[in-house]
Amino acid sequence: MTTVALPTHTREIHLAARPNGAPVATDFALVERELPELTDGQILVRNTWMSVDPYMRGRMDDKPSYIPPFELGAALEGSALGEVIASRSADIAVGTTVSHFAGWREHAVLDAATATPVDLELAAPQHYLGALGTTGLTAYAALTEVARVEPGDTVFVSAAAGAVGSVAGQLAKALGAKRVIGSAGGPVKTRKLLEEFGFDAAIDYRAGDLAGQLTAAAPDGVDVYLDNVGGEHLKVAIEALNQHGRIALVGAISGYNGTTSEHTPDLYLATTKEATLRGMLVTSHLPRFAEYIPKAAAWIADGTLRTTETVYESLDQAPAAFLGVLTGANTGKMLVRLP
Known part of the structure; x- marks a missing residue:
């Protein structure tokens, strides 16, 4: 031996x-x-x-x-x-x-x-740091509890080609959303949103006129917004939000390096729309792993969730x-x- x-x-x-x-x-x-x-x-x-x-x-x-x-x-x-x-x-x-x-x-x-311990027969190991980890759980908890998606909703996701965003867009469709719009930087990423992750519309925020692009992609307004970016994205999402719209405040990467955005969200407008803006920390939702992992593994296996x-x-x-x-x-x- x-x-x-x-x-x-x-x-x-x-x-x-x-x-x-x-x-x-x-x-x-x-x-x-x-x-x-x-x-x-x-x-x-x-x-x-x-x-x-x-x-x-x-x-x-x-x-x-x-x-x-x-x-x-x-x-x-x-x-x-x-x-x-x-x-x-x-x-x-x-x-x-x-x-x-x-x-x-x-x-x-x-x-x-x-x-x-993780079950490698259920999924490849790296999935436990992505779609089956806190990344996936963040998207799932955001769209089933924090800013609940209802059948027929229009959902907007920022940083949609990233880890949380790419999962969130697909889960929104699985939860019954009628239309899912993603924002990403550059034509390569926006094309992936459409061709690989199944978004209905993709916005290239680097092309400018974010508000105009969102209005064109969601002419009937937005019901749910999953915010990974903050700043201008949050501002235009509130402007596009329908009455009683819901926003999950997941991240604000635009300000992580201490930069101050020139775009201030209009919280009074959110008030008049009777909107819900709720922050979330995935650590508050860890008990839902037992519910989430089998669902997500099945979605990966049948192609509902692509990673x-x-x-x-x-x-x-x-x-x-x-x-x-x-x-x-x-x-x-x-x-x-x-x-």
């Missing part, structure tokens, strides 16, 4: 400096460090996939939020998937694939209670992947594969 030596060291991406405006490569550092020995109830995971997401930009600033900021000189963190290569837990065996929150590193020592990923290779490319997701370099989910 051959015994495989376990690693004693690993590589991590640390936050080297807090950004001033848009992050740059020198805000990150690739660091090698010694792995601690396992104690009872712990597992050692070799990460195979990790996620980079826009919300991480907020954690780079040292200010209060719904989640603590990243620490300077310490590893960043985020959703990841990996294989258990050593275990001192009776609950998770060696060889199990688990999802967890210790990304941005090649190996992670975790308390077994913080890792969730795509933009993949960077190796840990040292993780900062570039993150900078890319902030500038819209991805179509679908932005992932880093760790060989």
